[in-house]
Amino acid sequence: MISYLRRVLVESWLGRVVAILVFVAFVGWGIGDVIGFMSEETDVVARVGQHRIPTRDLAMALRSEMPTLTQQMGIKDPSAMSPVMQGQIARQILQRLISQAELLEAARNLKIIVPDSAIREEVFSLPYFKGPTGQFDRAVFNQRLSAQGLSEQQVLDMIRDDLTVRALLQPMAQGASVSTTLLDALVNYGARTRLVDLISIPVAAQPTVPTPDNATLQRYYTNHLWQFGTPELRHARIVVLSAQTVADSIAVDDAQLKHFYDEQSSRYNVPQTRDIQLITASTEADARKIAASWTQNGDWQSAQNVVKGAASVDMPGARPATIPSDILKQALFQAPQGQVMGPVKTEMGWAVFRVTKILPAHSTSFADAKQDILKQYRAAMAPSVVTERRRQLQDAIAGKGLDAIPDTIGAAAIAGSLDAQGNTADKQPAPIPASGKLRDAIIHQIFAQNTGDNPTLIDGPDNSWFAVVVDSITPATPRTFEQAKADVVTAWQADARHHAADQQATALFLAARQKGSIAAQNAPGVQIVRDIPFSLANPTKALPPEIASYLPRMKAGQAVMAENADTFFVAVVTRVFIPTPPAPADVLQKLKNNMAQAYGDDLAASYVQDLSKRVPPHINNAAIQAALSAAGFGGPAQ
Numbered sequence: 001m002i003s004y005l006r007r008v009l010v011e012s013w014l015g016r017v018v019a020i021l022v023f024v025a026f027v028g029w030g031i032g033d034v035i036g037f038m039s040e041e042t043d044v045v046a047r048v049g050q051h052r053i054p055t056r057d058l059a060m061a062l063r064s065e066m067p068t069l070t071q072q073m074g075i076k077d078p079s080a081m082s083p084v085m086q087g088q089i090a091r092q093i094l095q096r097l098i099s100q101a102e103l104l105e106a107a108r109n110l111k112i113i114v115p116d117s118a119i120r121e122e123v124f125s126l127p128y129f130k131g132p133t134g135q136f137d138r139a140v141f142n143q144r145l146s147a148q149g150l151s152e153q154q155v156l157d158m159i160r161d162d163l164t165v166r167a168l169l170q171p172m173a174q175g176a177s178v179s180t181t182l183l184d185a186l187v188n189y190g191a192r193t194r195l196v197d198l199i200s201i202p203v204a205a206q207p208t209v210p211t212p213d214n215a216t217l218q219r220y221y222t223n224h225l226w227q228f229g230t231p232e233l234r235h236a237r238i239v240v241l242s243a244q245t246v247a248d249s250i251a252v253d254d255a256q257l258k259h260f261y262d263e264q265s266s267r268y269n270v271p272q273t274r275d276i277q278l279i280t281a282s283t284e285a286d287a288r289k290i291a292a293s294w295t296q297n298g299d300w301q302s303a304q305n306v307v308k309g310a311a312s313v314d315m316p317g318a319r320p321a322t323i324p325s326d327i328l329k330q331a332l333f334q335a336p337q338g339q340v341m342g343p344v345k346t347e348m349g350w351a352v353f354r355v356t357k358i359l360p361a362h363s364t365s366f367a368d369a370k371q372d373i374l375k376q377y378r379a380a381m382a383p384s385v386v387t388e389r390r391r392q393l394q395d396a397i398a399g400k401g402l403d404a405i406p407d408t409i410g411a412a413a414i415a416g417s418l419d420a421q422g423n424t425a426d427k428q429p430a431p432i433p434a435s436g437k438l439r440d441a442i443i444h445q446i447f448a449q450n451t452g453d454n455p456t457l458i459d460g461p462d463n464s465w466f467a468v469v470v471d472s473i474t475p476a477t478p479r480t481f482e483q484a485k486a487d488v489v490t491a492w493q494a495d496a497r498h499h500a501a502d503q504q505a506t507a508l509f510l511a512a513r514q515k516g517s518i519a520a521q522n523a524p525g526v527q528i529v530r531d532i533p534f535s536l537a538n539p540t541k542a543l544p545p546e547i548a549s550y551l552p553r554m555k556a557g558q559a560v561m562a563e564n565a566d567t568f569f570v571a572v573v574t575r576v577f578i579p580t581p582p583a584p585a586d587v588l589q590k591l592k593n594n595m596a597q598a599y600g601d602d603l604a605a606s607y608v609q610d611l612s613k614r615v616p617p618h619i620n621n622a623a624i625q626a627a628l629s630a631a632g633f634g635g636p637a638q
Contacts, residue, residue, distance in 0.1 A: 045094060045623035048101040049615045050108070053094075055623045055630070060149075061093045062631035086633045090624050102611040103165045114163045122159050172607060173600035178592050187591065190537035191582035194551055195575040197518045197530045198543060201505050201568040205525025206497040211489055220495075221481050221488045228484035228491075231419040233474040236446045237402050239413045239455075240433050241393050242464035243382035246410030250378045250385055257373050261366045264373075268364040275357035276315040276332055280349045281307055287343035287350035294352065295340045303352075304579075311349075311585040317359075383463050385410070390465050394457045402455055402469055417474070420447050437461040446470060505568035509561040512572045516557030531574070537583070547571045 046053040069089055123129060124136040128144060131137030145155060211217075221228060261268060277300050281287040286307040294303035304312040315322075323329035328346045335341045335355050342352035389409040396405050405411050412433035417425060422443045424430050432439050438460045445458060446468050455467040481488070504523065512518050521528060532542045534551050543551070546562035547569050554560065559572045583591075 042620065042623040042626035045620050045627055046098055046101070047618040048098060049105040051101040051105050053097050053101055055620075055627045057097060058090065058094055058624070058627035059630035061097065062090060062627060062633065065093055066631065066633070086628060087624065090628055090633075094619075094624065098617045099608050099612070100161070100165060102615055102617070103168055103608060104161055105615055106611055107164045107168045110168070112164055112167050114160050114167065118163055119156055119159050122163060123156070169604045169607070173597075173604040176596050176600035176603055178595045178599065183588070183592055183595070186595075187582050187588060188578050191535055192576065192578050193533050193535040193538075194554065194556075194573045196532045196534055196543060196547075196551065197528065197572045197574055198532055198547065199505075199508055199518055199521065199570040200527040200529075201501050201508075201570075202525055202527075203494075203498050203501045203566050203568070206500045206504075207524075209493055209496040209500075212492065217485065217488050217492060218481060220492050221484065224491065225478065228487055229476055229478045231421075232447075232476040233417045233419055233425060234446055235415070235417045235471045235474075237413070237415040237469045237471065238432060238442060238446075238466065239393070239397075239402050239405050239411050239468075240438070240442070240464065240466045241386060241389060241409070241411045242434065242438060242460070242466075243379070243386055243462070245412040245433055246385045246389060247375075247378040247382045249408070249410035250381050252374060252377055254370075257370055257377065258366060260373050260377060261369055268366075268369050270362055271319055271321075272333065272361045273317045273319050273359045274315075274332065274355050276318050276353055276355055277303075277312075278315065278332075278351060278353040279303060279310050279312045280346075280351050281310045281343075282349050284343055284345070284350050286310065287352050291340055291342055291352045294354070298340075300354075304581075308580070311581075313584045313586065316357075386463050386465070390457070393465060393467075397455055397457055397467055402467060415471075418443070418446070434460075434464070434466070438464050438466070442466050442468065501568050502563075505561055505563070505570055509559055509570045512559040512570055516559075516572065517574065518570070518572050543571070544569055 043055055044052050045055045045058045066086075066089060069092075123141075129136055129141045131140045141152075145152060279287075279290050279294075281290060290303055290306045290310060293306045294300075297303075300314075304310070318332070320329055320333055323332060325346045325348065328344065328348075328351055331341065331344045331351070332353060332355065335353070337355050337358050340352065340354050343350040344353075345351075389411075392406065392409050393411055396409075402413065405413055414431060414433060416430060418430040418432075419425075420443065422430050422432065422439065432442055434442055441458075441460050445466070449468060449470050451470045451473060453470065455469050457465050457467050460466050504526075508518070508521070518528065518530075529542065532540060534540055534543055534548065536552060539548060544562070544564060544567075546564055547560060550560045550562070551571075551573065554573045556573050556576045559570065562569050562571075581588075
């Protein structure tokens with residue numbers, strides 16, 4: 001009941017602590033941490049020390065939380081879940097109730113008492129119970145309780161329990177701190193920057209090698225026979241039901257779209273935005289020194305290092321509402337583009353800044369935004385629609401196979417021949433109405449299924465469903481050298497270009513490893529990019545992932561060689577350094593706060609987990625089933 005109240009009335013950070021323990025519950029139950037009831041009574045679902053968790057509390061939590069949990073799983077109707085899954089969710093919710101009961105038991109042993117005055121203040125402060133005047137309203141209070149089926153004493157007891165738990169855990173969680181040494185070590189590790197010179201050698205840029213003699217081609221053909229046969233082809237009929245296939249069939253009226261447009265007015269009516277580079281110094285003299293240097297050389301990176309301890313921040317797409325200082329806001333949004341401005345005295349110090357880009361205010365009418373809103377709405381609704389229409393598709397397949405799929409459910413059907421790689425006889429990708437893992441699953445099923453097998457609806461990845469029928473199989477057949485000669489020539493030349501690019505990259509890599517740098521190159525197709533910055537805090541897309549994965553372990557002067565499907569790469573780290581400062585002051589403070597919160601949550605979670613070992617709960621499995629039944633779910637809690 002506490003978790004139910006917290007969700008409805010008193011949202012707090014404690015839920016994060018309890019959520020950490022859900023995994024522990026699944027691992028521990030049944031192994032020995034939980035002792036089962038030996039009684040047939042079902043009015044109490046669990047005992048923790050002297051604390052009892054009534055079955056009605058679990059039933060209430062199931063009714064309130066089950067719909068939300070199942071929707072997160074992509075299931076709109078909780079009754080559509082298997083009894084086993086219903087039982088697992090019931091145990092997950094019960095684990096939260098047990099964790100709270102263990103905390104209340106610990107608070108009782110520590111003699112933590114919440115006075116009535118604190119409960120009264122908490123009730124009066126809850127927005128859920130306030131009337132139009134913004135004050136506590138007894139009529140609203142009674143109405144809310146009646147709507148939730150709660151008595152006044154039940155609510156007061158829940159609030160008392162919640163305040164008790166907070167009194168126990170909050171000092172523990174909020175007392176966590178992060179040492180400066182640890183923070184500096186983490187920040188410096190993430191901010192450590194490597195400047196990288198990168199050579200790219202595309203295979204396609206290598207010159208085409210002349211066609212070799214027949215003897216060479218014959219030898220290549222003999223060594224690569226598997227490449228030049230005709231692959232097995234299967235003619236299949238396919239039906240797919242996924243978020244992509246149902247999206248266009250979801251009907252939405254203009255009133256719903258207009259309501260969404262009005263709710264997102266800030267997105268479609270955008271004020272003027274500016275890209276801003278800002279440096280704040282503690283004294284006017286330091287700010288003038290920064291402004292003079294910045295104006296002279298125009299370099300943003302250099303300007304940040306003029307005065308030690310100055311805070312810098314890059315603000316792309318800044319709006320007036322995002323600037324906390326009225327003085328600074330006025331200066332930033334009146335400044336011309338491209339000029340170094342300041343110093344300006346603000347509440348946070350002396351500011352020097354440059355506006356690098358100005359985007360004027362613009363509005364998008366409902367008529368212009370309508371198609372974009374419709375697309376977003378359909379994408380959001382599609383997963384639940386798939387769940388609703390799955391049963392209709394299943395019934396259609398059970399009745400007439402794949403010959404009579406209703407065109408109203410948004411399923412896509414197609415038929416044709418393809419090989420095990422998903423290509424047609426013309427070596428083009430088969431037009432299967434799916435992509436990624438779903439496409440792979442469909443192709444795998446086609447080549448795992450026998451001809452004539454009755455279709456069955458198969459659960460695919462990402463809330464998708466499909467069924468296939470294999471009509472016929474054309475076996476793989478070899479081709480003679482004469483039949484495959486054109487393909488042999490093409491494959492031989494592609495291998496030759498790949499080999500040439502490999503040799504070129506290897507030579508450059510060996511030279512770079514010896515010299516610790518990359519010399520200028522005049523070879524055709526070779527591309528060189530120098531001084532690409534890379535850090536774990538700010539990875540860059542300018543470096544291919546095949547290279548970036550090595551960089552965190554490399555020192556200045558070291559080289560690495562890698563390749564992907566169509567390009568060879570050689571990279572050299574030319575410099576390793578930590579920027580000064582390694583991160584803006586606001587970023588450092590945010591990181592420190594987040595780490596302290598994480599440590600506090602871990603500390604509180606560890607305490608709650610230890611309580612479960614000192615005061616193991618006694619679970620009444622029969623009562624779990626009773627709670628499921630009372631909540632309207634009939635599955636056994638297995």
